[in-house]
Amino acid sequence: MNSAKLIQRFMTCYSRRRCLSYSMLHQKKQFCTKPDNKLMTQLQSKINFSGPITVAEYMKEALTHATEGYYIHSDVFGVAGDFITSPEISQMFGELIAIWFVNEWMMIGAPENVQLVEMGPGRGTMADDMLRAFSKFPELSKALSVHLVEVSVTLSRLQEEKLSATPDQPAPSSKEGELHYKSCLSKYGPCVYWYRDIKDVPAGCNMFVAHEFFDALPIHKFQKTEHGWREVLVDIDPETENKLRFVLARGDTPASKLALKLCDGDDREHVEVCPQAALVMNYLASCIQEHGGCALIADYGHHGDKQDTFRGFKDHALHEVLENPGCADLTSDVDFSYLKQHTDGKVKAYGPVTQSLFLQNLGIAYRLKILYDKADESGKADLLSAFKLLTYPEEMGERFKFLALLNNACQHNPVGFEPLPEDQPAQPTSEPT
Ligand SMILES: C[S@@+](CC[C@H](N)C(=O)[O-])C[C@H]1O[C@@H](n2cnc3c(N)ncnc32)[C@H](O)[C@@H]1O
Structure with missing residues (x-):
């Protein structure tokens, strides 16, 4: 079956509705400042003892510290959280990603054992939408096991609640010496396993997916100065109590020595480098x-031309990055050229293309119409606003990008990455036709 037919077969399946209107997105919740920020105290002690720390260390602690890290202690997604992601906006997103993988699985000869590996699955919403879509393809569902790379036990619980058929009942182990920290049988059939590190996932034919994962990995920051490139560090602000500030390293740091090669000849004044992203890509x-x-791989990002993109989010608004560590999301735009560079020619890379192009190529307008025709009035409005949020250039359509990796032996091009046909409108009218 070719991909157009495959998509069509799936699109006609009716599913439940889940999307949000613009007004819901901009509702605010009460800001909750921790009166005594334990992580701030720990970071200050460390800086007092051994000097300023790198931005990467600060970001890593603020996001994934064992007890105080932002992703570790709370559910941070959705209208009531601090930000909203594409899978949380509409089921259409995860379903179309699922279709991309169904097509790839078929193109590589429908192997009998295949592992879906999601890095940073958040609330498990995309995995849920994908598995529901996969369940329409029984042969794939039979071949599939699911492997979630999640550093946060709190989020892993939410993922389990969403995916599990029978909570607290582990899945049977399939291989000797497995390194998962928990498992379950999903309500769609395939077993689900959780890991802290991508390298713990058993070797096999893997379909990797990462949505808004790379932007959460720690970055080093470098500034061009008259003495050459200097690393930006985080220090205690001597002027104000309980406050941190950025400073420049006086000389080379271990990271700046490594990054110098990368920065040499760069026109930018400021460069952000994410060594962990390089390691993951290479892996x-x-x-x-x-x-x-x-x-x-889907994320917001650029082609190696942006400068200072490190920022914080709290309550759907920008947040000062050095304030209240562990209480706000910290993120930076993903440098897609850097990601591609670190595949070292071991695979074929496609893209990045914009989210708008990718979703339209996968048939979002068609899926929208199916859901729209079956929805009530408020459902129709929600679906249209979700469509706009996901695809319009001024919303998430341009900033978010998709990158695909295929084995070098593949003879086909992945769907979603070709230019749109000229007769296809870039955006639908107010009512899908
Ligand atoms: C911005 S959220 C994205 C969640 C989800 N993919 C979505 O789009 O809704 C980042 C996710 O990556 C996880 N994460 C962050 N750093 C990680 C790391 N170093 N290893 C594994 N997971 C990590 C977080 O706990 C969270 O689930």
Whole structure:
């Protein structure tokens, strides 16, 4: 079956509705400042003892510290949280990503064992939408196991609640020496396993997916000065109590020595480098080279031309990054050229293309119409606003991008990455036709 037919077959399945209107997105919740920020105290002690820390260390602690990290202690997503992501906006998003993987699985000969590996699954919403879509393809569902790479036990509980058929009942272990920290049988059939690190996922034919994962990985920041590139560090502000500030390293740091090669000849005044992203990309590329499979990476990002993108979010608004560590989301735009560079030619890379192009190529307008025709009045309005949020350039359509990796032996191009046909309108009218 070709991908157009495949998409069509799936699109006609009716599913439940989940999307949000613009007004819901902009509702605010009460700001909750911790009176005594334990992480701030720990970071200050560390800086007092051994000097300023790197931005990467600060970001890592603020997001994933074992007890005080932002992702570790709370559910941070959705209208009531601090930000909203595409899978949380509409079921259409995860479903279309699922279709991309169904097509890839078929193009590589429908292997009998395949692992869906999601990095940073958040609330598990995208995995849920994907598995529901996969369940329409029984042969794939039979071949599939699901492997979630999640550092936050709190979020892993939400993921389990969403995906599990019978909570607290582990899935049978399939391989010797598995390194998962928990497992369950999903309500769609395939077993689900959780890991802290991508390298703990068993080797095999993997379909990797990462949505808004790379932007959460710690970055180093470098500033061009008259003495050459200097690393930006985080220090205690001597002027104000309980406050941190950015300073420049006086000389080379371990990271600046490594990054110098990268920054040499760069026109920018400021550069952000994410070594962990390089390691993950190299690992994905090696796995795909060795065992087959593919990867789809979606995030907001650029082509190596942006400068200072490090920022914080709290209550759907920008937040000062050095304030109240552990209480706000910290993120930076993903440098897609850097990601591609670190695949080292081990795989074929496609994109990045914009989210708008990718979703339209996958048939979002068609899926919208199916859901729209079956929805009530408020459902119709929600669906249209979700469509706009996901695809309009001024919303998430341009800023978010998709990158795909395929095995070098693949003879086909992945769907979603080709230019739109000229007769296809870039945006639908107010009513899908
Ligand atoms: C911005 S959220 C995105 C969630 C989800 N993909 C979505 O789009 O709704 C980042 C996710 O990555 C996880 N995460 C962050 N750093 C991680 C790391 N170093 N290893 C594994 N997971 C990580 C977080 O706990 C969270 O689930």
